[in-house]
Amino acid sequence: MEIIGQVRQNDQRVKRRLLRGAALGGATILALICSGAGLPAFLRPAAPEGESDASARLPSAAAPAPGGPELGGGLPFGAPQRAQALGLADALAGYARNLKHAEALRVAAAKSWGLPRVPLRAPTPPRRKPGLVSEPGHLTGKGLPPVLVQVPTEEKVVFLTIDDGAEKDPELLRMLRELDVPFTGFLSDEVARADYGYFRKAHREGAGMQNHTVNHRELTALSYAEQRAEICRQQDNLEREIGERPTLFRPPYGAYNRDTLRAAASCGIEVVPLWAEEAFPDRIDWGRGDRRLHPGDIILTHFRGEAEWQASMPDMVRRLLRTVTEQGFAVARLEDYV
Numbered sequence: 026m027e028i029i030g031q032v033r034q035n036d037q038r039v040k041r042r043l044l045r046g047a048a049l050g051g052a053t054i055l056a057l058i059c060s061g062a063g064l065p066a067f068l069r070p071a072a073p074e075g076e077s078d079a080s081a082r083l084p085s086a087a088a089p090a091p092g093g094p095e096l097g098g099g100l101p102f103g104a105p106q107r108a109q110a111l112g113l114a115d116a117l118a119g120y121a122r123n124l125k126h127a128e129a130l131r132v133a134a135a136k137s138w139g140l141p142r143v144p145l146r147a148p149t150p151p152r153r154k155p156g157l158v159s160e161p162g163h164l165t166g167k168g169l170p171p172v173l174v175q176v177p178t179e180e181k182v183v184f185l186t187i188d189d190g191a192e193k194d195p196e197l198l199r200m201l202r203e204l205d206v207p208f209t210g211f212l213s214d215e216v217a218r219a220d221y222g223y224f225r226k227a228h229r230e231g232a233g234m235q236n237h238t239v240n241h242r243e244l245t246a247l248s249y250a251e252q253r254a255e256i257c258r259q260q261d262n263l264e265r266e267i268g269e270r271p272t273l274f275r276p277p278y279g280a281y282n283r284d285t286l287r288a289a290a291s292c293g294i295e296v297v298p299l300w301a302e303e304a305f306p307d308r309i310d311w312g313r314g315d316r317r318l319h320p321g322d323i324i325l326t327h328f329r330g331e332a333e334w335q336a337s338m339p340d341m342v343r344r345l346l347r348t349v350t351e352q353g354f355a356v357a358r359l360e361d362y363v
């Protein structure tokens with residue numbers, strides 16, 4: 026279980042399956058571990074040719090294990106079970122080796138991306154998502170999605186959110202993948218649609234892709250029906266293009282009114298995350314006077330690049346991660362908390 030405790034933050038779904046699997050018996054655990062599920066693709070064991078189901082490679086509890094009769098003599102359980110237990114120990118050892126290897130790759134990645142320190146790993150996400158209410162000073166009401174700038178948590182985690190979708194820099198995805206840093210995109214169709222493939226790829230690699238309206242209009246200037254069209258139509262666009270219907274919505278410019286929240290709720294939106302800080306390649310705009318991150322802070326930045334910033338998206342991430350790590354925080358996945 027100690028090894029399972031080391032499972033990376035992005036492996037939490039697998040971890041939950043592993044823990045559940047313990048109740049079902051070693052074979053289930055072994056199946057999950059041997060499949061390499063949850064490990065980065067490059068660490069997963071290759072499936073033998075023509076075999077897609079990892080469980081097909083497992084020693085079957087019913088079938089005699091190789092060398093069964095010799096192994097089984099004098100033991101409290103039979104040869105197949107013992108072989109299975111040995112297989113489980115081997116698989117756990119292999120899994121630990123893979124984790125160590127993944128960590129070594131992350132250390133190397135931090136160095137190659139010019140980070141002074143390796144980003145901290147996020148802790149295990151909460152078993153149950155915290156109950157949410159709107160931040161003080163924000164609109165609230167029955168049936169309206171809560172408006173947040175910070176997720177309620179005691180953990181030293183912050184959340185990276187990237188808006189609009191104009192710049193589609195493959196280096197950004199490579200950097201965040203290599204460092205194993207999660208993020209959530211809030212996409213506006215008007216700029217994202219030039220290449221939804223980029224965001225599909227990010228989503229496949231674990232990023233959340235959420236709603237930032239169709240045309241990036243200032244919603245408070247629009248009628249309820251117009252606002253609803255801006256939000257609901259982007260729900261449809263993202264479901265079609267990304268393959269998953271968003272549950273989070275961020276209004277452009279953070280500008281919203283009661284109609285916005287009513288419209289968002291009617292489109293299936295559950296939470297409206299705004300932000301506490303904004304990250305740029307050369308600075309962080311702090312939401313509070315203490316110029317410090319607070320547990321659960323949502324950080325905003327944008328898919329932008331050289332044209333607007335005279336710097337790249339990896340430059341922005343490098344600057345941000347330096348501060349996040351210096352202040353003892355890890356970047357967690359927003360969708361694990363809200």
Ligand SMILES: [Zn+2]
Pocket residue numbers: 188189237241277278
């Ligand atoms: Zn925006």
